[in-house]
Amino acid sequence: MPELPEVEVTRRSFASEITGAQILAAVPGKPLRWPxxxxxxxxxxxxxxxxxxxGKYLLVDLSAGLLLxxxxxxxxxxxxxxxxxxxxxxxxxLVTSQGVLRLNDPRRFGAVVFxxxxxAAVAQKLLGGLxxxxxxxxxxxxxxxxGLRASRAPIKQVLLGGKVVVGVGNIYAxxxxxxxxxxxxxxxxxxxxxxxxxLHQAISDVLALAVxxxxxxxxxxxxxxxxxxxxxxxxxxxxxxxxxxxxxxxxIQCLKQGQRSSFFCPRCQRP
DNA sequence: AGAATGACCTGCTGGC
DNA sequence: TGCCAGCAGGTCATTC
Numbered sequence: 001m002p003e004l005p006e007v008e009v010t011r012r013s014f015a016s017e018i019t020g021a022q023i024l025a026a027v028p029g030k031p032l033r034w035p036x037x038x039x040x041x042x043x044x045x046x047x048x049x050x051x052x053x054x055g056k057y058l059l060v061d062l063s064a065g066l067l068l069x070x071x072x073x074x075x076x077x078x079x080x081x082x083x084x085x086x087x088x089x090x091x092x093x094l095v096t097s098q099g100v101l102r103l104n105d106p107r108r109f110g111a112v113v114f115x116x117x118x119x120a121a122v123a124q125k126l127l128g129g130l131x132x133x134x135x136x137x138x139x140x141x142x143x144x145x146x147g148l149r150a151s152r153a154p155i156k157q158v159l160l161g162g163k164v165v166v167g168v169g170n171i172y173a174x175x176x177x178x179x180x181x182x183x184x185x186x187x188x189x190x191x192x193x194x195x196x197x198x199l200h201q202a203i204s205d206v207l208a209l210a211v212x213x214x215x216x217x218x219x220x221x222x223x224x225x226x227x228x229x230x231x232x233x234x235x236x237x238x239x240x241x242x243x244x245x246x247x248x249x250x251x252i253q254c255l256k257q258g259q260r261s262s263f264f265c266p267r268c269q270r271p
Numbered sequence: 272a273g274a275a276t277g278a279c280c281t282g283c284t285g286g287c
Numbered sequence: 288t289g290c291c292a293g294c295a296g297g298t299c300a301t302t303c
Contacts, residue, residue, distance in 0.1 A: 033297090073298095169297075170296060261294085
């Protein structure tokens with residue numbers, strides 16, 4: 001369900017409450033995308049040392065290892081002192097001395113994976129190929145340009161791929177390309193400095209604003225504390241095929257790239 | 272090696 | 288009203 005802002009808002013909503021807690025039980029439900037990778041008993045007794053984020057993964061640091069949590073397309077976390085019995089789509093509970101962290105994920109594209117350390121093979125497989133963190137100091141114009149210059153694939157696909165920059169999902173990919181005036185089909189390597197600068201700025205600004213606003217992309221999004229996201233970042237092009245462009249009035253178009261929908265304004269976004 | 276496809280799983284919407 | 292096709296926020300493995 002989440003793009004980066006939702007994952008970050010989720011992290012902030014429970015990181016401080018769970019930090020320092022001792023794990024009392026780990027209760028898996030139906031299979032998720034990947035197996036936990038260890039016996040639930042192995043987690044018991046470990047302490048939660050903090051919660052970080054890398055791309056769309058949450059990293060729950062434990063006294064002896066870490067849990068990689070991914071929300072997939074439809075996952076969400078709750079953290080509360082106690083929670084009712086697991087419902088139909090609750091597929092993982094981490095019971096701690098400070099509350100229960102619960103993953104609800106109807107489509108089960110999400111996962112909770114244990115790794116002995118961040119260098120462990122599982123962690124490397126999942127995190128090793130990830131690109132720049134768009135909200136970090138490392139996300140400079142030069143770094144983005146260097147990454148994009150190396151790929152001839154359409155820019156929309158490159159943004160979604162996560163190897164150059166992480167966290168830009170299907171909704172924000174359309175939005176930032178609109179703000180930068182770039183057609184989604186343009187080869188990444190063909191983007192000139194002017195539009196590249198606008199793209200860099202758009203990625204930084206849009207994601208930062210969305211985090212600030214509490215994760216506003218999703219219809220059903222709510223943080224782990226149960227606070228609903230507002231809908232303040234109205235999409236300029238995403239989901240608006242056939243409607244007039246808010247900037248020029250042209251009709252917003254939709255096309256399929258890699259089986260995902262891309263939305264763009266044919267006038268504001270040049271090939 | 273990079274780039275395009277398929278796969279995973281469930282729920283909701285829209286058209287007939 | 289009911290059924291079915293198509294679509295949905297992600298990303299890894301497989302194929303070309």
